[in-house]
Amino acid sequence: MRFGILGVGGYVARKHMEAITTVGGQIVAACDLSDSVGQLDRYAPRCMFTTRDEVFWQDHIHEIDTVVLCTPSWQHIGQAITALKNGKNVVIEKPLALSHESGSRFITDIQQYTGRVYPVVQLRYHPEVATLRTAIDGHCTTLDIDYVVCRGPWYDESWKGQSKLSGGILVNIGIHLFDLAVYLTGNVVDIEAAEVALHEAHGVFKTEHARVTWRLAIVDDPAAVHRRFTVGPVSLDVSDKMSNLHKEVYRRVVSDEKGCDVASVIKSLHLIDAIKTFNIQHD
Structure with missing residues (x-):
C-alpha cells in the first residue's frame, strides 16, 4: 500500500x-x-x-x-x-x-x-489496556489518572502552545488520557470539578462505570514523565511500550x-468541551 x-x-x-x-x-x-x-x-x-x-x-x-x-x-x-x-x-x-x-x-x-x-488513538492498542478493562469489567469503580509529559520552552512558542490552534493542554496533551478514560469506563455522566491552566489541569468526572480523578501536567524534567492509570489495586504506567x-x-x-469508530473517538472531545465549560462557569 x-x-x-x-x-x-x-x-x-x-x-x-x-x-x-x-x-x-x-x-x-x-x-x-x-x-x-x-x-x-x-x-x-x-x-x-x-x-x-x-x-x-x-x-x-x-x-x-x-x-x-x-x-x-x-x-x-x-x-x-x-x-x-x-x-x-x-x-x-x-x-x-x-x-x-x-x-x-x-x-x-x-x-x-x-x-x-x-x-x-494508539493507547487503545497498548498491551496493558486489556488488564485495565478486566479490572473494570463493567462494574462501577474508581479510576485515577496522572498524566505528565515533558516539553521545553519551544512548546509555548509553537502553535501547540496556542489554545485556539491546538485546543490547549486538554486537547493537545490530554486527548489520549480522555479517550482512554471513556473507552475504559463508558460515556460521561457528570463533571464534578475541573481547573484548567496553561501547563496543568485537574478535575473529577463521572462516567457510566467510574468516578474518574485526573491530573494533566506539562513539565520540563524528563525524569518526571509518566502516564499512570490506576483502578483499585491495579496501577499501570502506559508510558512503557508506547513507542511502537x-x-x-x-x-x-x-x-x-x-x-x-469515529463516533467513539469524538466522545473524548465531548468530555473536553464539558470540562472547558465547567471551568469557565466556575472560574
Missing part, C-alpha cells in the same frame, strides 16, 4: 514512517512547509517531496492509496475531507478535531465518501480493516 504524508517534518511523523515501513507499506510522497526533512532518507529515500500543499494534491495524489495527516491540529478536518474527496483513505494523527461540534460535522460530511478514516503502538493502526490500514 502506498502512503503520502502531510507534515512529514514534524516529530510525530517519524513514528508514522517507522510504523508504515514496519507493516510493509511504501511512502511515495510527502509534504512539509519546512524543507529540512532529512528523516525521510531513513524510511523513504526515493519519496517525492514538496513544500507546497497544492503540488502534493495536484501532482502526487494519484500515486497514493492512503493520506497521512501529521499536520497542525486545526488543519486535520479540511485535509481529511480533501483526501476522501480524492477517493483515498486517511490516517489522522490526534486530535481528529478541536471540538465535539466539528467532529460531529465531520462524521456527517464523510458519509458520502468511500475511503476509510483511521483516527490515531502506531504500527497497530497501520496494520489495520494495510489489511483493509476498519479503524476505530
Whole structure:
C-alpha cells in the first residue's frame, strides 16, 4: 500500500514512517512547509517531496492509496475531507478535531465518501489496556489518572502552545488520557470539578462505570514523565511500550480493516468541551 504524508517534518511523523515501513507499506510522497526533512532518507529515500500543499494534491495524489495527516491540529478536518474527496483513505494523527461540534460535522460530511478514516488513538492498542478493562469489567469503580509529559520552552512558542490552534493542554496533551478514560469506563455522566491552566489541569468526572480523578501536567524534567492509570489495586504506567503502538493502526490500514469508530473517538472531545465549560462557569 502506498502512503503520502502531510507534515512529514514534524516529530510525530517519524513514528508514522517507522510504523508504515514496519507493516510493509511504501511512502511515495510527502509534504512539509519546512524543507529540512532529512528523516525521510531513513524510511523513504526515493519519496517525492514538496513544500507546497497544492503540488502534493495536484501532482502526487494519484500515486497514493492512503493520506497521512501529521499536520497542525486545526488543519486535520479540511485535509481529511480533501483526501476522501480524492477517493483515498486517511490516517489522522490526534486530535481528529478541536471540538465535539466539528467532529460531529465531520462524521456527517464523510458519509458520502468511500475511503476509510483511521483516527490515531494508539493507547487503545497498548498491551496493558486489556488488564485495565478486566479490572473494570463493567462494574462501577474508581479510576485515577496522572498524566505528565515533558516539553521545553519551544512548546509555548509553537502553535501547540496556542489554545485556539491546538485546543490547549486538554486537547493537545490530554486527548489520549480522555479517550482512554471513556473507552475504559463508558460515556460521561457528570463533571464534578475541573481547573484548567496553561501547563496543568485537574478535575473529577463521572462516567457510566467510574468516578474518574485526573491530573494533566506539562513539565520540563524528563525524569518526571509518566502516564499512570490506576483502578483499585491495579496501577499501570502506559508510558512503557508506547513507542511502537502506531504500527497497530497501520496494520489495520494495510489489511483493509476498519479503524476505530469515529463516533467513539469524538466522545473524548465531548468530555473536553464539558470540562472547558465547567471551568469557565466556575472560574
